[in-house]
Amino acid sequence: MPDMEETIPIKDEYDIVTARSAGKTIASSTGFGLVDQTRISTAISELARNILRYAGTGTVYVRQVTADGRNGIEVVAGDQGPGIANLDLAMTDGHTTGGGLGAGLPGTKRLMDDFEIDTEVGRGTIVTTRKWVQ
Amino acid sequence: MQGAYEKIPVLKIGDFLITSIQVALHDRLALGLQDDILAKIQETNAKGLIIDVTAIDVLDSFITRILVEIAKMANIMGVKTVLVGMQPAIAITLVEFGMELTGIETALNLEKGLELLEKISQEEYGDI
Numbered sequence: 001m002p003d004m005e006e007t008i009p010i011k012d013e014y015d016i017v018t019a020r021s022a023g024k025t026i027a028s029s030t031g032f033g034l035v036d037q038t039r040i041s042t043a044i045s046e047l048a049r050n051i052l053r054y055a056g057t058g059t060v061y062v063r064q065v066t067a068d069g070r071n072g073i074e075v076v077a078g079d080q081g082p083g084i085a086n087l088d089l090a091m092t093d094g095h096t097t098g099g100g101l102g103a104g105l106p107g108t109k110r111l112m113d114d115f116e117i118d119t120e121v122g123r124g125t126i127v128t129t130r131k132w133v134q
Numbered sequence: 135m136q137g138a139y140e141k142i143p144v145l146k147i148g149d150f151l152i153t154s155i156q157v158a159l160h161d162r163l164a165l166g167l168q169d170d171i172l173a174k175i176q177e178t179n180a181k182g183l184i185i186d187v188t189a190i191d192v193l194d195s196f197i198t199r200i201l202v203e204i205a206k207m208a209n210i211m212g213v214k215t216v217l218v219g220m221q222p223a224i225a226i227t228l229v230e231f232g233m234e235l236t237g238i239e240t241a242l243n244l245e246k247g248l249e250l251l252e253k254i255s256q257e258e259y260g261d262i
C-alpha cells in the first residue's frame with residue numbers, strides 16, 4: 001500500500017499551496033479522515049513556509065508509510081539554509097526570529113504524531129514528521 | 135504567470151461588504167484581499183464585513199494572521215467583521231495548533247452572518 005509519494009520543491013509561495021494540496025490528496029488516499037487531512041496539510045503549510053522564510057529554498061517530500069501494520073503519512077521538509085542554533089528555543093511557543101508568532105514548529109508538533117528535527121548551523125534543517133491512521 | 139491577475143471580489147450589498155474566498159489562498163492573494171477590503175471600506179462607508187470561508191479547506195498561520203489583521207483594521211475603521219462557513223475540521227485544527235481568531239466574530243453561514251451583522255450594527259448605530 002505505501003506507494004504514493006510526492007516531492008515538491010519549495011521556492012516561492014505558490015509551492016506552499018502545491019505542497020499542502022499534494023499532502024491532502026495523499027492523506028485522503030491513505031485513509032485519513034477530514035480532520036486529520038486538515039491537520040496534515042496545515043503542518044505541511046507551516047514547514048514549507050519556514051523553508052521559504054528562513055532558508056529561501058528547499059524541498060517537501062510526502063509519502064505513505066507503514067509500520068506495525070499501521071498506515072500513515074510521512075512529511076520530510078528539508079533545506080540547506082542557516083540551520084537552527086537553539087532548537088529548544090525554536091520549539092517554544094512564541095519564539096520567533098522571523099517576525100512570526102513562533103507558533104509554526106510547536107503547533108506542527110501538536111498536529112502530528114511523530115516529530116523530529118535534524119539541524120546544523122550553516123548546513124540546514126530537516127524536519128521529519130509522521131501521522132498514523134487511527 | 136500563475137495568479138498574476140487573480141483577485142478575490144469584494145461586493146457591497148446594502149450596508150455590508152461581502153467577500154467569498156473561492157480559491158486556494160496564497161500569500162499575495164491574501165495580502166491583496168486585505169488591501170482591497172480596506173480600500174472598499176473607505177470608499178463605501180460600509181458598516182459590516184462578511185468573509186465567507188466555506189470553500190477554504192486549509193488555513194495556516196500566515197493566512198489566519200491576515201484574517202485577524204483584516205478584522206482588526208476594519209474594526210479601527212468602524213466596521214465589524216464576521217467570518218462565515220468555517221469548516222469544522224479547520225476550526226479543530228486552528229485550536230489544536232494554537233492559532234486564535236481574536237477579534238473576529240464567526241457564524242455558521244452567510245445568512246446567520248448577515249443576521250449577526252444587522253444585530254451588531256443596530257446596537258452600534260441605533261438605526262432600525
Ligand SMILES: Nc1ncnc2c1ncn2[C@@H]1O[C@H](COP(=O)(O)OP(=O)(O)OP(=O)(O)O)[C@@H](O)[C@H]1O
Binds near residue numbers: 054104
Ligand atoms: N527551516 C528553518 N531554517 C532555519 N531556522 C528555522 C527553520 N524553521 C524554523 N526556524 C527557526 O525556528 C523559529 C521558530 O519557528 P516557528 O515556525 O515555530 O515560528 P516562526 O516561523 O518564527 O513564526 P510562525 O511560524 O508562527 O509564523 C523561527 O523563528 C526560526 O528562527
Ligand SMILES: [Mg+2]
Binds near residue numbers: 049103
Ligand atoms: Mg514558522
